[in-house]
Amino acid sequence: MREYLLTLFVAAAVTYLLAGALRRFAGAIGAVAVVRDRDVHAIPIPRLGGIAMFGGLCAALFVARQLPFLGSIYADSRDPSALLWGGGLICLLGIVDDRWEIDSLTKLAGQALAASVIVIQGIQVIWLPIPGLFTLSLGPTEGVVLSVLLVVVTINAVNLVDGLDGLAAGMVAIGALTFFGYSYWLWVQNGVERAASPMLFAVVLTGICVGFLPHNFHPSRIIMGDSGSMLIGLLLAASSISFTGQIDPSLMSSEFRIPVLLPLLLPIVVIAIPFLDLSLTIIRRARAGRPLFSPDKQHLHHRLLEIGHSHRRAVLIMYLWAALVAFGAVVLPLIGEMALIVIFAVVTAGALVAIRLPRLLAARRR
Numbered sequence: 001m002r003e004y005l006l007t008l009f010v011a012a013a014v015t016y017l018l019a020g021a022l023r024r025f026a027g028a029i030g031a032v033a034v035v036r037d038r039d040v041h042a043i044p045i046p047r048l049g050g051i052a053m054f055g056g057l058c059a060a061l062f063v064a065r066q067l068p069f070l071g072s073i074y075a076d077s078r079d080p081s082a083l084l085w086g087g088g089l090i091c092l093l094g095i096v097d098d099r100w101e102i103d104s105l106t107k108l109a110g111q112a113l114a115a116s117v118i119v120i121q122g123i124q125v126i127w128l129p130i131p132g133l134f135t136l137s138l139g140p141t142e143g144v145v146l147s148v149l150l151v152v153v154t155i156n157a158v159n160l161v162d163g164l165d166g167l168a169a170g171m172v173a174i175g176a177l178t179f180f181g182y183s184y185w186l187w188v189q190n191g192v193e194r195a196a197s198p199m200l201f202a203v204v205l206t207g208i209c210v211g212f213l214p215h216n217f218h219p220s221r222i223i224m225g226d227s228g229s230m231l232i233g234l235l236l237a238a239s240s241i242s243f244t245g246q247i248d249p250s251l252m253s254s255e256f257r258i259p260v261l262l263p264l265l266l267p268i269v270v271i272a273i274p275f276l277d278l279s280l281t282i283i284r285r286a287r288a289g290r291p292l293f294s295p296d297k298q299h300l301h302h303r304l305l306e307i308g309h310s311h312r313r314a315v316l317i318m319y320l321w322a323a324l325v326a327f328g329a330v331v332l333p334l335i336g337e338m339a340l341i342v343i344f345a346v347v348t349a350g351a352l353v354a355i356r357l358p359r360l361l362a363a364r365r366r
Contacts, residue, residue, distance in 0.1 A: 003067045004180075004203045010063045011207025015056030019215045022048050023222045031099045033223055045220055047098040049212055050227025054091040056208040057235070058084065064200055072195050079197035079242050082121035083235070090114035090155070090234050094227025107226070108152070114234060115151035119144050123242045151237040158233035159226065160277055165218035167315050171322040172232045173209035176202045178326040179239055201239040205232060218311045 026032065026046035033045045061080050064070040074080055093110040096102060102110075124147035127137050138146065162168035180202035209232060215222050224232075 001184075003064070003069045004199065006067070007060050007064045007070065007200065008203045008207040008210075011056040011060035011204045012211035013056075014059040015052050015208045015211030016214060018052035018055045019049055019212055019222055022046070022052050023215075026222065029099065031095075031225070033225070046222045047225035048095060048227055049216065049222050049224035050091050050094050050098070050229070050231050053208045053212055053224065053228050053231055054087060056211055057087055057204055057231075060204040060207060061200075064204075069195050070200060073197055073200055077197050078122050079238075080200070082118045082123050083197075083201060083238055085121070086114045086118035086123075086234060086238070087231055089117055090230045091227050094225060094230045098225035098227050111152050111155050111230065112148060114230075115148040115155075115237075116144075118234070118238055119147040119151070119241075123147070123238050125150070125241055147241055150241060151234060154237035155230050155233035157277070158236065159229045160281060161318075162224065162229040164311060164315050164318075165220035165223070166213055166216045167318055168229050168232070169209040169213050169216055169224065170315065170319050172236055173206050173213070174319060174322045175236060175326050176205040176209065176239065178323075179236075180206065183243060198239050198243040201235060201242065205235045205239060208232070218315065 023046045026048040031047045033047050061084065065074050065080070090111065093102075093107065093114065097107060124143045125138060126143060158168055158172060161171060180199055183196070183199045183202065212224060212228070216224065
């Protein structure tokens with residue numbers, strides 16, 4: 001655990017330091033987010049925060065390789081190398097988009113290429129556990145296609161939610177930390193070696209998000225841009241997918257139902273709110289006859305601002321929902337279904353009151 005904490009600290013520290021240095025560099029080369037109708041900031045803000053995040057990723061993986069405990073991962077797996085190649089490619093794609101803006105189809109093709117790079121090198125779904133029935137072993141073609149699809153969808157879900165200062169970094173940090181805690185607990189329960197790439201990726205992802213947040217929380221001094229949002233989306237998907245290659249679901253404790261299926265659901269569970277937003281966006285644009293990649297100002301975070309919440313409060317509410325869904329899913333095997341239902345109902349009621357608070361206060365003033 002100490003080596004995981006050290007790796008998290010390195011990722012956070014390097015990301016924090018690089019983000020501060022990149023602010024002037026981004027402004028000097030014109031990589032600045034100008035104010036558009038769908039944006040919530042009032043002044044141009046430097047982009048390219050993804051470079052700092054990728055720097056934190058590289059530094060953390062380098063340090064982990066030198067440690068006696070986590071270093072064993074590199075001897076047994078190519079996953080860290082695959083992650084660096086895929087992460088570097090998706091970050092480069094984002095840098096080009098942050099500076100010159102590329103069309104949606106080109107960006108989608110680049111995302112698929114980056115996803116293919118990590119999948120072909122071994123980070124892919126190997127089996128589909130069906131609770132109470134059987135575990136379906138996937139062939140090479142099915143595993144590659146499913147894995148690439150999962151990575152691309154996760155990248156775009158995170159990219160869509162990156163609409164308020166600190167929103168994407170905070171929500172992904174919550175999801176990654178939840179995933180790390182779940183993975184570590186499951187490894188202990190099943191007597192598996194606790195030095196594993198899924199937990200390493202999750203703790204590094206948490207670190208780079210935490211290191212970036214001081215620069216990115218409202219009012220933001222630099223934004224991650226597509227170079228950052230696509231990178232952390234890829235890292236989150238890679239963490240969950242690599243999980244399926246580390247432990248056989250058939251060997252898990254039979255007393256739990258969720259642990260058998262959760263590895264496949266984690267990419268969705270930990271960022272359920274962005275996935276919900278993505279689904280609603282697709283439905284909304286399809287019904288209106290608009291291109292699926294056309295921007296608008298009707299995402300969930302925009303609606304919170306319309307209700308009357310401040311920028312920071314809207315972000316914190318989204319954090320609350322992300323934590324509620326992610327932690328609720330992973331603690332189910334620990335506390336039981338009825339206890340979770342009670343806790344979920346209480347927290348949900350509180351969250352709903354918080355969302356409606358501006359209108360309730362306005363009605364009271366009348």
